[in-house]
Amino acid sequence: MNEHLDYFVKKMGPAIQRIDVPHPTIEKYRGHFPDPLLEFWDQYGWSGYGEGIFWTVNPAEYDDLVHHWLEESGIANSETIHVIARSAFGDLYLWQSQTGSSLSIDAIYSRYSLVAKPQLTNTQQDSKVKAFFLTRERDTDDFDDLFVTAQKILGTLQPNEMYGFVPAIALGGPGTLNTLQKVKTIEHLTFLSQLSPLTDWGFPEIEDL
Secondary structure (H helix, E strand, O other): OHHHHHHHHHHHOOOEEEEOOOHHHHHHHEOOEOHHHHHHHHHHOEEEEOOOOEEEOOHHHHHHHHHHHHHHOOOOOHHHEEEEEEEOOOEEEEEEOOOOOEEEEEOOOOEEEEEOOOOOOHHHHHHHHHHHHHOOOHHHHOOOOOHHHHHHHHOOOOOOEEEEEOOOHHHOOOOOHHHEEEEEHHHHHHHHHHHOOOEEOOOOOOOOO
């Protein structure tokens, strides 16, 4: 996957705030996630890209949050779905262990999009996860073009931080720059998960994560 990683990093920008992934952790997920993803972790760790607009993450840190949120929202087999990446504004990208199904969550609006697959082959899963990184764009993970200004005003994010609206849009907040704060990611997402169950965006299935 090296050429795919090189292209991704060239397009998004160099890794920041790298956290090395212990070898036992990589082996723990072998057979659950595609090998190219584990190779990515081994080479680049869990890091931010695009100056922090996109992050690869430790799935274990998000498991309790997302499993509860998915279960409460009526999404089956929630315990097999794990976060592999997120945006600066709390969009979550998830992978279903072994099957190759994928799900994305727009935490701000409590919406999700599921690309369900009965069982992809290992080769198909490898191709899918490579495509996920190859097709990343900074604009995809921005919110109303606020990232650059938010970074200038609030500062660069740490690995455990995101930009969140206070009050939340779900509580009637306007979702404007002056209501944006730097918040702890897990704590803020847990708060958002308690406001509303997830509802389906209803988009047609696409072959991207």
